[in-house]
Amino acid sequence: MSIQTIEDTKVKAFPSPDKPAEVIAFTAKARRRFDPVVIAGKLASALVPPAIVIALMLVVWQIACSSPTASLPPPSQVWNEAYDLIAHPFFDNGPQDIGLAWRVLISLQRVAIGFGLAAIVGVALGALVGQSVWAMRGLDPVFQILRTVPPLAWLPLSLAAFRDSSPSAIFVIFITSIWPVIINTAVGVRNIPEDYRNVSRILRLNQFEFFLKIMVPAAAPYIFTGLRIGIGLSWLAIVAAEMLTGGVGIGFFIWDAWNSSRLPDIIVALAYIGVTGFCLDRLVAAVGAIVTRGTTAK
Amino acid sequence: MTAYLKLDHIDKSFARGGQVSEVLRDIRLTIEKGEFVSIIGHSGCGKSTLLNLIAGLTKVSAGAVLLEDKEVDSPGPERAVVFQNHSLLPWLTVYDNINLAVSKVLGSTKTKAERHDWIMRNLDLVQMAHARDKRPAEISGGMKQRVGIARALAMEPKILLLDEPFGALDALTRAHLQDAVMDIHSRLGSTTIMITHDVDEAVLLSDRIVMMTNGPAATIGEVLAVPLARPRRRVELSSDRTFLRCREAVLKFLYERHRFVEAAE
Numbered sequence: 001m002s003i004q005t006i007e008d009t010k011v012k013a014f015p016s017p018d019k020p021a022e023v024i025a026f027t028a029k030a031r032r033r034f035d036p037v038v039i040a041g042k043l044a045s046a047l048v049p050p051a052i053v054i055a056l057m058l059v060v061w062q063i064a065c066s067s068p069t070a071s072l073p074p075p076s077q078v079w080n081e082a083y084d085l086i087a088h089p090f091f092d093n094g095p096q097d098i099g100l101a102w103r104v105l106i107s108l109q110r111v112a113i114g115f116g117l118a119a120i121v122g123v124a125l126g127a128l129v130g131q132s133v134w135a136m137r138g139l140d141p142v143f144q145i146l147r148t149v150p151p152l153a154w155l156p157l158s159l160a161a162f163r164d165s166s167p168s169a170i171f172v173i174f175i176t177s178i179w180p181v182i183i184n185t186a187v188g189v190r191n192i193p194e195d196y197r198n199v200s201r202i203l204r205l206n207q208f209e210f211f212l213k214i215m216v217p218a219a220a221p222y223i224f225t226g227l228r229i230g231i232g233l234s235w236l237a238i239v240a241a242e243m244l245t246g247g248v249g250i251g252f253f254i255w256d257a258w259n260s261s262r263l264p265d266i267i268v269a270l271a272y273i274g275v276t277g278f279c280l281d282r283l284v285a286a287v288g289a290i291v292t293r294g295t296t297a298k
Numbered sequence: 299m300t301a302y303l304k305l306d307h308i309d310k311s312f313a314r315g316g317q318v319s320e321v322l323r324d325i326r327l328t329i330e331k332g333e334f335v336s337i338i339g340h341s342g343c344g345k346s347t348l349l350n351l352i353a354g355l356t357k358v359s360a361g362a363v364l365l366e367d368k369e370v371d372s373p374g375p376e377r378a379v380v381f382q383n384h385s386l387l388p389w390l391t392v393y394d395n396i397n398l399a400v401s402k403v404l405g406s407t408k409t410k411a412e413r414h415d416w417i418m419r420n421l422d423l424v425q426m427a428h429a430r431d432k433r434p435a436e437i438s439g440g441m442k443q444r445v446g447i448a449r450a451l452a453m454e455p456k457i458l459l460l461d462e463p464f465g466a467l468d469a470l471t472r473a474h475l476q477d478a479v480m481d482i483h484s485r486l487g488s489t490t491i492m493i494t495h496d497v498d499e500a501v502l503l504s505d506r507i508v509m510m511t512n513g514p515a516a517t518i519g520e521v522l523a524v525p526l527a528r529p530r531r532r533v534e535l536s537s538d539r540t541f542l543r544c545r546e547a548v549l550k551f552l553y554e555r556h557r558f559v560e561a562a563e
Protein backbone atom coordinates (compact mmCIF):
# COMPACT_ATOMS: atom_id res chain seq x y z
CA MET A 1 0.00 0.00 0.00
CA SER A 2 2.59 2.51 1.08
CA ILE A 3 5.03 1.38 -1.60
CA GLN A 4 2.31 2.02 -4.14
CA THR A 5 2.12 5.64 -2.93
CA ILE A 6 5.84 6.15 -3.40
CA GLU A 7 5.70 4.75 -6.89
CA ASP A 8 2.94 7.20 -7.75
CA THR A 9 4.79 10.28 -6.53
CA LYS A 10 7.90 9.14 -8.35
CA VAL A 11 6.10 8.84 -11.61
CA LYS A 12 4.65 12.31 -11.19
CA ALA A 13 8.01 13.67 -10.17
CA PHE A 14 9.70 13.06 -13.49
CA PRO A 15 9.29 15.86 -16.03
CA SER A 16 7.47 14.84 -19.17
CA PRO A 17 9.93 13.63 -21.83
CA ASP A 18 8.17 15.53 -24.62
CA LYS A 19 10.79 18.16 -25.47
CA PRO A 20 13.96 17.69 -23.45
CA ALA A 21 16.25 18.84 -26.27
CA GLU A 22 14.91 22.39 -26.35
CA VAL A 23 15.29 23.10 -22.67
CA ILE A 24 18.44 25.14 -22.17
CA ALA A 25 20.36 24.83 -18.92
CA PHE A 26 19.18 28.07 -17.32
CA THR A 27 15.46 27.55 -17.71
CA ALA A 28 15.77 23.93 -16.69
CA LYS A 29 17.41 25.00 -13.48
CA ALA A 30 14.87 27.72 -12.80
CA ARG A 31 12.01 25.39 -13.49
CA ARG A 32 13.37 22.69 -11.25
CA ARG A 33 13.82 25.13 -8.38
CA PHE A 34 10.21 26.28 -8.39
CA ASP A 35 8.50 23.05 -9.31
CA PRO A 36 6.66 21.97 -6.15
CA VAL A 37 5.77 18.59 -7.59
CA VAL A 38 9.44 17.66 -8.06
CA ILE A 39 10.42 18.89 -4.60
CA ALA A 40 7.51 17.09 -2.95
CA GLY A 41 8.39 13.92 -4.83
CA LYS A 42 12.01 14.05 -3.76
CA LEU A 43 11.07 14.76 -0.16
CA ALA A 44 8.55 11.95 -0.14
CA SER A 45 10.97 9.39 -1.54
CA ALA A 46 13.54 10.42 1.06
CA LEU A 47 11.24 10.66 4.08
CA VAL A 48 8.45 8.14 3.63
CA PRO A 49 10.50 4.89 3.81
CA PRO A 50 12.35 5.79 7.04
CA ALA A 51 9.08 7.09 8.55
CA ILE A 52 7.43 3.74 7.88
CA VAL A 53 10.34 1.83 9.39
CA ILE A 54 10.34 4.02 12.50
CA ALA A 55 6.58 3.63 12.89
CA LEU A 56 6.92 -0.14 12.65
CA MET A 57 9.69 -0.17 15.22
CA LEU A 58 7.59 1.91 17.62
CA VAL A 59 4.67 -0.47 17.23
CA VAL A 60 6.84 -3.55 17.88
CA TRP A 61 8.45 -1.82 20.85
CA GLN A 62 5.05 -0.83 22.28
CA ILE A 63 3.77 -4.38 22.01
CA ALA A 64 6.94 -5.93 23.42
CA CYS A 65 7.11 -3.62 26.46
CA SER A 66 3.40 -3.36 27.26
CA SER A 67 3.25 -6.20 29.77
CA PRO A 68 3.39 -5.09 33.43
CA THR A 69 6.53 -7.19 33.98
CA ALA A 70 8.51 -5.51 31.18
CA SER A 71 11.81 -4.07 32.37
CA LEU A 72 11.91 -1.25 29.77
CA PRO A 73 9.27 1.44 29.28
CA PRO A 74 7.14 1.36 26.11
CA PRO A 75 7.06 4.44 23.81
CA SER A 76 3.75 5.64 25.26
CA GLN A 77 5.26 5.80 28.73
CA VAL A 78 8.35 7.59 27.37
CA TRP A 79 6.11 10.15 25.73
CA ASN A 80 4.11 10.75 28.92
CA GLU A 81 6.91 10.82 31.46
CA ALA A 82 9.58 12.62 29.41
CA TYR A 83 7.20 14.99 27.65
CA ASP A 84 8.97 18.06 29.07
CA LEU A 85 12.29 16.94 27.63
CA ILE A 86 10.78 16.21 24.22
CA ALA A 87 8.64 19.34 23.88
CA HIS A 88 10.95 21.91 25.48
CA PRO A 89 14.55 21.31 24.50
CA PHE A 90 15.62 24.82 25.51
CA PHE A 91 14.19 25.27 29.02
CA ASP A 92 16.56 26.59 31.67
CA ASN A 93 15.63 26.20 35.37
CA GLY A 94 18.98 26.77 36.99
CA PRO A 95 22.43 25.15 36.84
CA GLN A 96 21.55 21.42 36.82
CA ASP A 97 18.05 21.54 35.36
CA ILE A 98 18.33 22.53 31.70
CA GLY A 99 16.86 21.31 28.43
CA LEU A 100 18.49 18.55 26.42
CA ALA A 101 19.35 20.91 23.57
CA TRP A 102 21.50 22.96 25.97
CA ARG A 103 23.22 19.79 27.15
CA VAL A 104 23.89 18.71 23.57
CA LEU A 105 25.30 22.16 22.82
CA ILE A 106 27.64 21.96 25.82
CA SER A 107 28.84 18.55 24.68
CA LEU A 108 29.21 19.85 21.14
CA GLN A 109 31.38 22.67 22.43
CA ARG A 110 33.76 20.12 23.96
CA VAL A 111 33.73 18.13 20.73
CA ALA A 112 34.43 21.28 18.74
CA ILE A 113 37.55 22.03 20.79
CA GLY A 114 38.82 18.45 20.99
CA PHE A 115 38.04 17.56 17.41
CA GLY A 116 39.27 20.92 16.10
CA LEU A 117 42.63 20.32 17.75
CA ALA A 118 42.69 16.75 16.46
CA ALA A 119 41.98 17.96 12.91
CA ILE A 120 44.80 20.51 12.95
CA VAL A 121 47.38 18.30 14.64
CA GLY A 122 46.22 15.24 12.69
CA VAL A 123 46.58 16.86 9.28
CA ALA A 124 50.00 18.25 10.19
CA LEU A 125 51.26 14.90 11.52
CA GLY A 126 49.68 13.04 8.63
CA ALA A 127 51.42 15.33 6.16
CA LEU A 128 54.73 14.67 7.92
CA VAL A 129 54.23 10.90 7.92
CA GLY A 130 53.07 10.89 4.30
CA GLN A 131 55.90 13.09 3.12
CA SER A 132 58.92 11.67 4.91
CA VAL A 133 59.91 8.03 4.73
CA TRP A 134 61.82 8.25 8.02
CA ALA A 135 58.95 9.91 9.86
CA MET A 136 56.72 7.12 8.63
CA ARG A 137 59.11 4.38 9.72
CA GLY A 138 59.45 5.96 13.14
CA LEU A 139 55.91 7.10 13.84
CA ASP A 140 53.66 4.68 11.99
CA PRO A 141 54.17 1.69 14.35
CA VAL A 142 53.53 3.96 17.35
CA PHE A 143 50.32 5.28 15.77
CA GLN A 144 49.16 1.80 14.87
CA ILE A 145 49.49 0.68 18.49
CA LEU A 146 48.03 3.80 20.12
CA ARG A 147 45.03 3.98 17.82
CA THR A 148 43.71 0.65 19.14
CA VAL A 149 43.53 1.95 22.72
CA PRO A 150 39.84 2.46 23.61
CA PRO A 151 38.84 6.07 24.41
CA LEU A 152 37.98 5.43 28.05
CA ALA A 153 41.32 3.80 28.74
CA TRP A 154 42.88 7.24 28.28
CA LEU A 155 40.59 8.85 30.85
CA PRO A 156 42.33 7.94 34.15
CA LEU A 157 45.64 9.05 32.73
CA SER A 158 44.29 12.35 31.48
CA LEU A 159 42.45 12.97 34.76
CA ALA A 160 45.74 12.45 36.55
CA ALA A 161 47.57 14.74 34.15
CA PHE A 162 45.05 17.60 33.93
CA ARG A 163 43.52 17.29 37.44
CA ASP A 164 40.23 18.60 36.07
CA SER A 165 37.33 16.93 34.34
CA SER A 166 36.75 19.38 31.51
CA PRO A 167 40.21 19.33 29.88
CA SER A 168 40.32 15.58 30.46
CA ALA A 169 37.14 15.06 28.46
CA ILE A 170 38.53 17.25 25.69
CA PHE A 171 41.78 15.31 25.70
CA VAL A 172 39.92 12.01 25.40
CA ILE A 173 38.07 13.34 22.36
CA PHE A 174 41.31 14.61 20.87
CA ILE A 175 43.17 11.33 21.35
CA THR A 176 40.24 9.27 20.06
CA SER A 177 39.59 11.20 16.88
CA ILE A 178 43.15 12.04 15.82
CA TRP A 179 44.21 8.61 14.51
CA PRO A 180 41.94 8.30 11.47
CA VAL A 181 42.84 11.89 10.55
CA ILE A 182 46.56 11.15 10.70
CA ILE A 183 46.35 7.86 8.86
CA ASN A 184 44.07 9.07 6.07
CA THR A 185 46.03 12.27 5.56
CA ALA A 186 49.24 10.26 5.31
CA VAL A 187 47.73 7.97 2.68
CA GLY A 188 46.43 10.99 0.75
CA VAL A 189 49.81 12.68 0.81
CA ARG A 190 51.57 9.50 -0.28
CA ASN A 191 49.16 9.27 -3.22
CA ILE A 192 49.84 12.76 -4.59
CA PRO A 193 50.75 12.19 -8.25
CA GLU A 194 54.42 12.63 -9.06
CA ASP A 195 53.42 15.17 -11.73
CA TYR A 196 52.06 17.60 -9.14
CA ARG A 197 55.31 17.33 -7.22
CA ASN A 198 57.24 18.01 -10.41
CA VAL A 199 55.10 21.07 -11.13
CA SER A 200 55.84 22.42 -7.67
CA ARG A 201 59.56 21.70 -8.08
CA ILE A 202 59.69 23.54 -11.39
CA LEU A 203 57.89 26.50 -9.83
CA ARG A 204 60.26 26.25 -6.85
CA LEU A 205 57.39 26.33 -4.35
CA ASN A 206 58.75 26.29 -0.81
CA GLN A 207 57.61 23.72 1.76
CA PHE A 208 54.85 25.94 3.11
CA GLU A 209 53.49 26.85 -0.34
CA PHE A 210 53.64 23.20 -1.38
CA PHE A 211 51.70 22.21 1.74
CA LEU A 212 48.97 24.82 1.20
CA LYS A 213 48.66 24.87 -2.57
CA ILE A 214 49.37 21.28 -3.61
CA MET A 215 49.37 18.90 -0.67
CA VAL A 216 46.18 19.92 1.14
CA PRO A 217 43.97 20.24 -1.96
CA ALA A 218 45.40 17.07 -3.53
CA ALA A 219 44.91 15.05 -0.36
CA ALA A 220 41.60 16.72 0.55
CA PRO A 221 39.37 13.73 -0.32
CA TYR A 222 41.44 11.49 1.97
CA ILE A 223 41.64 14.16 4.67
CA PHE A 224 37.86 14.49 4.73
CA THR A 225 37.41 10.74 4.93
CA GLY A 226 39.61 10.84 8.03
CA LEU A 227 37.74 13.81 9.47
CA ARG A 228 34.43 12.09 8.95
CA ILE A 229 35.53 8.95 10.78
CA GLY A 230 37.15 11.16 13.42
CA ILE A 231 34.05 13.19 14.22
CA GLY A 232 32.03 10.00 14.59
CA LEU A 233 34.57 8.63 17.05
CA SER A 234 34.74 11.90 18.98
CA TRP A 235 30.97 11.90 19.46
CA LEU A 236 31.22 8.33 20.73
CA ALA A 237 33.96 9.38 23.14
CA ILE A 238 32.25 12.50 24.54
CA VAL A 239 29.24 10.60 25.83
CA ALA A 240 31.40 7.97 27.50
CA ALA A 241 33.81 10.54 28.91
CA GLU A 242 31.06 12.74 30.34
CA MET A 243 29.49 9.81 32.11
CA LEU A 244 32.63 9.61 34.20
CA THR A 245 33.75 13.23 34.44
CA GLY A 246 30.35 14.76 35.28
CA GLY A 247 29.34 18.27 34.27
CA VAL A 248 26.24 19.28 32.37
CA GLY A 249 26.75 17.51 29.04
CA ILE A 250 24.41 14.99 27.44
CA GLY A 251 26.61 12.07 28.52
CA PHE A 252 26.40 13.00 32.17
CA PHE A 253 22.66 13.45 31.83
CA ILE A 254 22.29 9.78 30.92
CA TRP A 255 24.40 8.70 33.87
CA ASP A 256 22.41 10.96 36.16
CA ALA A 257 19.09 9.63 34.81
CA TRP A 258 20.26 6.05 35.32
CA ASN A 259 21.16 6.79 38.93
CA SER A 260 17.68 8.20 39.54
CA SER A 261 16.00 5.42 37.52
CA ARG A 262 14.48 7.72 34.88
CA LEU A 263 14.59 5.29 31.98
CA PRO A 264 12.29 7.35 29.69
CA ASP A 265 14.72 10.28 29.99
CA ILE A 266 17.57 8.05 28.89
CA ILE A 267 15.65 6.96 25.83
CA VAL A 268 14.95 10.56 24.82
CA ALA A 269 18.62 11.44 25.38
CA LEU A 270 19.65 8.52 23.16
CA ALA A 271 17.50 9.92 20.37
CA TYR A 272 19.13 13.34 20.80
CA ILE A 273 22.62 11.82 20.68
CA GLY A 274 21.85 9.77 17.60
CA VAL A 275 20.35 12.67 15.68
CA THR A 276 23.23 14.95 16.65
CA GLY A 277 25.85 12.39 15.61
CA PHE A 278 24.07 11.93 12.31
CA CYS A 279 24.01 15.70 11.74
CA LEU A 280 27.73 16.00 12.58
CA ASP A 281 28.59 13.26 10.11
CA ARG A 282 26.51 14.88 7.37
CA LEU A 283 27.97 18.28 8.14
CA VAL A 284 31.55 17.08 7.67
CA ALA A 285 30.52 15.14 4.57
CA ALA A 286 28.83 18.23 3.11
CA VAL A 287 31.84 20.46 3.82
CA GLY A 288 34.05 17.79 2.26
CA ALA A 289 31.87 17.59 -0.82
CA ILE A 290 32.10 21.35 -1.31
CA VAL A 291 35.83 21.60 -0.65
CA THR A 292 36.86 18.62 -2.77
CA ARG A 293 34.54 19.46 -5.67
CA GLY A 294 37.42 19.88 -8.10
CA THR A 295 39.78 17.30 -6.69
CA THR A 296 37.82 14.13 -7.05
CA ALA A 297 36.82 14.69 -10.68
CA LYS A 298 39.72 13.79 -12.92
CA MET B 299 78.69 29.37 -32.56
CA THR B 300 77.67 30.07 -29.00
CA ALA B 301 76.03 27.29 -27.08
CA TYR B 302 72.89 28.43 -25.28
CA LEU B 303 72.30 25.02 -23.79
CA LYS B 304 75.14 22.56 -23.59
CA LEU B 305 74.87 18.91 -22.64
CA ASP B 306 78.43 18.08 -21.69
CA HIS B 307 79.36 14.37 -21.65
CA ILE B 308 76.31 13.34 -19.66
CA ASP B 309 76.01 9.85 -18.19
CA LYS B 310 72.98 8.69 -16.28
CA SER B 311 72.55 5.43 -14.44
CA PHE B 312 69.99 4.32 -11.92
CA ALA B 313 70.88 2.13 -8.97
CA ARG B 314 68.13 -0.13 -7.79
CA GLY B 315 68.76 -2.67 -5.06
CA GLY B 316 72.47 -3.07 -5.74
CA GLN B 317 71.97 -3.32 -9.48
CA VAL B 318 73.14 -0.39 -11.54
CA SER B 319 71.50 0.10 -14.91
CA GLU B 320 73.11 2.55 -17.27
CA VAL B 321 70.47 4.52 -19.16
CA LEU B 322 72.39 7.23 -20.96
CA ARG B 323 76.06 7.31 -21.91
CA ASP B 324 78.13 10.23 -23.11
CA ILE B 325 75.41 12.57 -24.34
CA ARG B 326 76.96 15.58 -26.07
CA LEU B 327 74.77 18.25 -27.64
CA THR B 328 74.74 22.00 -28.00
CA ILE B 329 71.59 23.95 -28.73
CA GLU B 330 71.45 27.54 -29.92
CA LYS B 331 69.09 30.20 -28.76
CA GLY B 332 65.77 30.08 -30.59
CA GLU B 333 66.35 26.61 -31.96
CA PHE B 334 63.64 23.95 -32.09
CA VAL B 335 65.19 20.56 -31.43
CA SER B 336 63.36 17.24 -31.33
CA ILE B 337 64.68 14.16 -29.61
CA ILE B 338 63.39 10.96 -31.19
CA GLY B 339 63.98 7.33 -30.38
CA HIS B 340 62.26 4.07 -29.57
CA SER B 341 60.44 3.76 -26.29
CA GLY B 342 62.70 2.93 -23.38
CA CYS B 343 65.72 4.63 -24.93
CA GLY B 344 65.94 7.27 -22.23
CA LYS B 345 64.46 10.26 -24.08
CA SER B 346 62.31 11.24 -21.14
CA THR B 347 65.21 10.71 -18.75
CA LEU B 348 67.24 13.10 -20.87
CA LEU B 349 64.47 15.71 -20.72
CA ASN B 350 64.22 15.29 -16.95
CA LEU B 351 67.97 15.84 -16.70
CA ILE B 352 67.68 19.10 -18.64
CA ALA B 353 64.70 20.11 -16.50
CA GLY B 354 66.74 19.30 -13.40
CA LEU B 355 64.07 16.91 -12.09
CA THR B 356 66.69 14.14 -12.13
CA LYS B 357 70.36 14.59 -11.38
CA VAL B 358 73.10 13.57 -13.82
CA SER B 359 75.47 10.77 -12.80
CA ALA B 360 78.39 12.35 -14.63
CA GLY B 361 78.86 15.35 -16.88
CA ALA B 362 76.83 18.54 -16.75
CA VAL B 363 73.90 20.44 -18.21
CA LEU B 364 74.97 24.03 -18.87
CA LEU B 365 72.46 26.78 -19.60
CA GLU B 366 74.18 30.01 -20.60
CA ASP B 367 77.39 28.55 -19.14
CA LYS B 368 75.79 27.97 -15.74
CA GLU B 369 75.34 24.46 -14.42
CA VAL B 370 71.81 23.20 -13.95
CA ASP B 371 71.28 20.83 -11.05
CA SER B 372 67.77 21.59 -9.81
CA PRO B 373 64.44 22.31 -11.47
CA GLY B 374 63.39 25.89 -12.10
CA PRO B 375 60.90 27.98 -14.03
CA GLU B 376 63.49 29.06 -16.62
CA ARG B 377 63.24 25.49 -17.96
CA ALA B 378 59.48 25.05 -18.10
CA VAL B 379 58.14 21.59 -18.84
CA VAL B 380 54.94 20.68 -20.68
CA PHE B 381 54.15 17.20 -19.41
CA GLN B 382 52.67 14.44 -21.52
CA ASN B 383 49.58 14.21 -19.34
CA HIS B 384 49.26 18.00 -18.92
CA SER B 385 49.46 17.74 -15.08
CA LEU B 386 47.17 20.68 -14.50
CA LEU B 387 45.92 20.88 -10.93
CA PRO B 388 42.31 19.63 -11.09
CA TRP B 389 41.03 21.78 -8.22
CA LEU B 390 42.07 25.04 -9.90
CA THR B 391 40.45 26.73 -12.88
CA VAL B 392 42.41 27.23 -16.09
CA TYR B 393 43.11 30.81 -15.04
CA ASP B 394 44.21 29.84 -11.52
CA ASN B 395 46.47 27.10 -12.81
CA ILE B 396 48.41 29.68 -14.80
CA ASN B 397 48.08 32.22 -12.00
CA LEU B 398 49.79 29.81 -9.59
CA ALA B 399 52.83 29.77 -11.87
CA VAL B 400 52.73 33.48 -12.73
CA SER B 401 52.34 34.75 -9.18
CA LYS B 402 55.19 32.50 -7.99
CA VAL B 403 57.59 33.26 -10.85
CA LEU B 404 56.72 36.87 -11.68
CA GLY B 405 55.10 37.91 -8.39
CA SER B 406 58.05 40.05 -7.35
CA THR B 407 58.55 41.88 -10.64
CA LYS B 408 55.02 42.50 -11.87
CA THR B 409 51.99 44.18 -10.34
CA LYS B 410 48.70 42.35 -10.02
CA ALA B 411 47.21 44.09 -13.06
CA GLU B 412 50.30 43.31 -15.12
CA ARG B 413 50.16 39.69 -14.06
CA HIS B 414 46.49 39.47 -15.05
CA ASP B 415 47.28 40.90 -18.49
CA TRP B 416 50.17 38.46 -18.82
CA ILE B 417 47.96 35.46 -17.96
CA MET B 418 45.34 36.56 -20.47
CA ARG B 419 48.02 37.17 -23.13
CA ASN B 420 49.25 33.62 -22.72
CA LEU B 421 45.75 32.20 -22.76
CA ASP B 422 45.10 34.15 -25.97
CA LEU B 423 48.29 32.75 -27.43
CA VAL B 424 46.95 29.21 -27.12
CA GLN B 425 43.38 30.35 -27.92
CA MET B 426 42.04 29.31 -24.54
CA ALA B 427 40.93 32.68 -23.13
CA HIS B 428 37.30 31.58 -23.47
CA ALA B 429 37.81 28.74 -20.99
CA ARG B 430 39.55 30.73 -18.27
CA ASP B 431 36.99 29.84 -15.59
CA LYS B 432 36.68 26.15 -16.46
CA ARG B 433 38.31 23.40 -14.47
CA PRO B 434 40.59 20.90 -16.23
CA ALA B 435 37.94 18.17 -15.94
CA GLU B 436 35.55 20.30 -18.00
CA ILE B 437 37.77 20.73 -21.07
CA SER B 438 39.06 18.29 -23.69
CA GLY B 439 42.48 16.67 -23.75
CA GLY B 440 43.73 18.98 -26.49
CA MET B 441 42.54 22.02 -24.56
CA LYS B 442 44.27 20.81 -21.40
CA GLN B 443 47.51 20.48 -23.32
CA ARG B 444 47.05 24.02 -24.67
CA VAL B 445 46.65 25.28 -21.12
CA GLY B 446 49.73 23.29 -20.12
CA ILE B 447 51.67 25.06 -22.87
CA ALA B 448 50.29 28.44 -21.77
CA ARG B 449 51.33 27.72 -18.19
CA ALA B 450 54.85 26.84 -19.32
CA LEU B 451 55.11 29.92 -21.56
CA ALA B 452 53.79 32.17 -18.80
CA MET B 453 56.86 31.35 -16.70
CA GLU B 454 58.94 33.24 -19.30
CA PRO B 455 61.25 30.24 -19.69
CA LYS B 456 64.64 30.36 -21.36
CA ILE B 457 63.96 26.89 -22.67
CA LEU B 458 60.63 25.21 -23.25
CA LEU B 459 60.73 21.46 -22.67
CA LEU B 460 57.96 19.41 -24.27
CA ASP B 461 57.71 15.81 -23.05
CA GLU B 462 55.75 13.98 -25.75
CA PRO B 463 53.18 16.75 -25.49
CA PHE B 464 50.81 15.34 -28.10
CA GLY B 465 51.26 11.65 -27.37
CA ALA B 466 47.89 11.21 -25.72
CA LEU B 467 45.89 13.11 -28.36
CA ASP B 468 44.04 11.97 -31.44
CA ALA B 469 45.55 12.70 -34.85
CA LEU B 470 43.43 15.74 -35.74
CA THR B 471 43.83 17.44 -32.36
CA ARG B 472 47.52 16.68 -32.56
CA ALA B 473 47.80 18.44 -35.93
CA HIS B 474 46.03 21.50 -34.54
CA LEU B 475 48.36 21.66 -31.59
CA GLN B 476 51.44 21.17 -33.75
CA ASP B 477 50.34 24.19 -35.78
CA ALA B 478 49.79 26.13 -32.57
CA VAL B 479 53.28 25.24 -31.33
CA MET B 480 54.83 26.26 -34.66
CA ASP B 481 52.94 29.54 -34.56
CA ILE B 482 54.07 30.26 -30.99
CA HIS B 483 57.65 29.34 -31.81
CA SER B 484 57.71 31.71 -34.77
CA ARG B 485 56.19 34.53 -32.72
CA LEU B 486 58.24 34.19 -29.55
CA GLY B 487 61.40 32.56 -30.91
CA SER B 488 61.50 30.37 -27.81
CA THR B 489 64.23 27.78 -27.58
CA THR B 490 62.38 24.47 -27.51
CA ILE B 491 63.28 20.85 -26.94
CA MET B 492 60.60 18.30 -27.73
CA ILE B 493 60.57 14.58 -27.00
CA THR B 494 58.58 12.65 -29.57
CA HIS B 495 58.23 9.26 -31.17
CA ASP B 496 56.40 10.60 -34.20
CA VAL B 497 58.66 10.99 -37.23
CA ASP B 498 56.37 13.38 -39.16
CA GLU B 499 55.96 15.56 -36.12
CA ALA B 500 59.72 15.76 -35.59
CA VAL B 501 60.42 16.73 -39.21
CA LEU B 502 57.56 19.21 -39.38
CA LEU B 503 58.46 21.13 -36.24
CA SER B 504 62.22 20.88 -35.79
CA ASP B 505 65.30 22.73 -36.91
CA ARG B 506 67.32 19.70 -35.90
CA ILE B 507 66.35 16.14 -35.00
CA VAL B 508 68.41 14.27 -32.43
CA MET B 509 68.14 10.52 -32.95
CA MET B 510 68.83 8.27 -30.01
CA THR B 511 70.20 4.73 -30.18
CA ASN B 512 68.48 2.00 -28.23
CA GLY B 513 69.12 1.46 -24.55
CA PRO B 514 70.62 0.35 -22.27
CA ALA B 515 73.36 2.96 -22.30
CA ALA B 516 71.68 4.89 -25.10
CA THR B 517 73.44 7.78 -26.72
CA ILE B 518 72.94 10.21 -29.58
CA GLY B 519 73.24 8.24 -32.80
CA GLU B 520 72.84 11.01 -35.31
CA VAL B 521 71.73 14.63 -35.56
CA LEU B 522 69.79 15.64 -38.64
CA ALA B 523 69.35 19.27 -39.71
CA VAL B 524 65.97 20.03 -41.30
CA PRO B 525 66.63 22.78 -43.85
CA LEU B 526 63.00 23.69 -44.47
CA ALA B 527 61.98 27.34 -44.63
CA ARG B 528 59.47 28.65 -42.10
CA PRO B 529 56.56 29.10 -41.91
CA ARG B 530 55.95 25.48 -42.76
CA ARG B 531 52.59 24.22 -43.96
CA ARG B 532 51.85 20.55 -43.51
CA VAL B 533 49.82 20.17 -46.71
CA GLU B 534 52.51 21.67 -48.96
CA LEU B 535 55.26 19.78 -47.17
CA SER B 536 53.64 16.41 -47.67
CA SER B 537 55.06 16.37 -51.21
CA ASP B 538 58.16 18.50 -50.57
CA ARG B 539 61.40 16.72 -51.53
CA THR B 540 63.44 18.01 -48.61
CA PHE B 541 60.70 17.01 -46.19
CA LEU B 542 60.52 13.54 -47.66
CA ARG B 543 64.29 13.16 -47.63
CA CYS B 544 64.48 14.12 -43.95
CA ARG B 545 61.62 11.84 -43.11
CA GLU B 546 63.29 8.97 -44.90
CA ALA B 547 66.56 9.62 -43.08
CA VAL B 548 64.87 9.43 -39.69
CA LEU B 549 62.88 6.35 -40.65
CA LYS B 550 66.02 4.62 -41.89
CA PHE B 551 67.81 5.40 -38.66
CA LEU B 552 64.97 4.14 -36.51
CA TYR B 553 63.89 1.07 -38.45
CA GLU B 554 67.01 -0.12 -40.30
CA ARG B 555 70.04 0.76 -38.26
CA HIS B 556 68.54 0.82 -34.79
CA ARG B 557 65.59 -1.49 -34.87
CA PHE B 558 63.80 -1.74 -31.61
CA VAL B 559 64.31 -5.15 -30.06
CA GLU B 560 61.25 -5.90 -27.98
CA ALA B 561 62.91 -8.71 -26.05
CA ALA B 562 65.46 -6.33 -24.59
CA GLU B 563 63.18 -5.28 -21.75
